[in-house]
Amino acid sequence: GAGVSQSPSNKVTEKGKDVELRCDPISGHTALYWYRQSLGQGLEFLIYFQGNSAPDKSGLPSDRFSAERTGGSVSTLTIQRTQQEDSAVYLCASSNGQLTNEKLFFGSGTQLSVL
């Protein structure tokens, strides 16, 4: 595809359930980022991948959050035992090369609602 694709676009779940959010970056982009935006907040960094490895997971809020990336392409963000405070828009972005943040391309996000 031409852009970063995220699925699902909306997810409503019950507290305590697990959810998986998917990101398909732009083909050939080696860097992949996950951010989230809670209501009234800025974009909060979660995790960064360079290829399949994640040199920085420092933004993950708790051990209920994990992410992986396979084949240097698709990434999945998993939230276990969801809580209401996990409700947010989860945004994925990809970049071609290193440290070129201005070339970050974002997907449209997944709106997660935990009831």
Added chain:
Amino acid sequence: DQQVKQNSPSLSVQEGRISILNCDYTNSMFDYFLWYKKYPAEGPTFLISISSIKDKNEDGRFTVFLNKSAKHLSLHIVPSQPGDSAVYFCAAYAGSNYKLTFGKGTLLTVNP
């Protein structure tokens, strides 16, 4: 601890007038600053950037000004158009870091 601050949650201007969006930062290690624009239900898109070695960068109707001593930057849009109505995020990073730090955003509404 918010390292990038956008103190105005919203701004309303008339079409054709100037829009000025402000951003302050606290981390003196930041040396590259960006503005992103976000429409509802879409991801942010890059708008304009500035390196700390400059104090101004212009791209068409958009100009970013950087005042390093005040740790302040601003985005000017002249003339403003209704299609500019969106949320504008200020972001920054240190050159050795890959991590963008974002402000909370300012909702700009341009009235016809």
